[in-house]
Amino acid sequence: MPTKILQIPTADGQADAFAAFPSGEGQHSGVLMYADGFGTRPVLREMARELAGHGYYVLVPNLFYRHGPAPVIELPEHIGEEIRPALFAQLMPLIEAHTEERVLSDADAYLKFLTSQPEVSAGPVAVTGYCIGGLLATRTAAAHPGQVAALAAFHGPVGVDGPESLSKITAEVHFGHAESDLTPEALGELNQALDEAGVGYTSEIYPGTVHGFTMSDTDAFNAAALQLHWDRLLPLLDRTLTKS
Template identity: 30%
Template sequence: MPAITVPGATTVSSLEAYLAVPPGEGPRPGVVVIHEAFGLNADTRAQADRLAAAGYLAVAPNLFTAGGVRCLRSTFSAMLAGEGPAFGDIDATRTWLLAQPDCTGRVGIIGFCLGGGFALATASRGFDAAAPNYGRLPRNAREVLVGACPIVASYGGSDRTLRGAAGKLESLLTELDVVHDVEEYPGAGHSFLSTATGPAASLMKVMGMGPHQPSADRAWERILGFFATHLRS
């Protein structure tokens, strides 16, 4: 699958991205895939490939295209604040997908860690469904999530960095009358949907995070079922 550039971004003139195309002929729904703090790596590409195999035109933009530690810090700050140049990059990716002749015109967003926070923060910005995975709630979450699209969210019960986040999100989405499916997996830590193997997976495990296959299988089952309902209709 090809590396591409997305025009119209805010932080750079051409945003680096990875495109995963489903087999067969379109049109098909699109999904914007937002990476975690490690950037657009093999893990993110694998998640995009999984969505493509399920029939979605998946595009993963590199929010760190501009490069540098400052870029990482500013992107995190934007996610928490609910505003900043990174949101322009995500919107440019959504717009690019909508312009593709083999896209149905329905586009979802999925994110992991940092990307999960962006999936929440952009759920009311033109997407048809959102799948935040272990994503932090924006500081002004109640305001940000008013009018949000349907949300399917997954958290690890053993994730020490996001204690109580699933319950808070569940309560808030219920209060705002947003269609949702929020689940917390007791045996999973942060980044439990990661596809990392070998030394990387071992290091993550020591840190109380990383792959947890039973929880990942259940989460993907929910995500794909939710997307089928809200993106294919």
């Protein structure tokens, strides 16, 4: 499967990015994939290749490019619970510096770049994200109604911007929540906000999961939940995008 390391022009410089797409000639619908707070690393590249194998061009930008190329901090092969606090002590200043203004500016650049690639077909795209990337994906979909046809976010703080932001989304949505992140009551409140916003969606708590359940390089990983994530994501993209 072809992959590329790319440089995306942004208002603040160049964002390094990983791309994966099907082999052979032809064009493919684009998917913008936002990493979790640990950033672009082997597990994200593996997930991008998996998704590309289903007929999509997948672009994974380095969210923290302003602080250096990915990985911005040194990461172990496996991110165990014992090392998470030390890693997040390094990451939190980067996350806090990634303001909503920067998120939206970057989203403009990422989508412009994605849709200009010769392997990407004309038409709408999808955005997907994990952890903090789920919030970035949601903000991207809200800022680009009409262009973003599908939004999927997993174990992310998707509702923190409030009901008004959700009302701007025209994409079909799937939110997959960790059991440790959201109570059934909070899920009901979020889903009510989605109903009131008129969003077409599915939103559910994945049973037996903790935050980060899709990431196979962490202690949070749950293989059954990762498969459920694919079982939700792939049909969503099939319904909303033109697959090669």
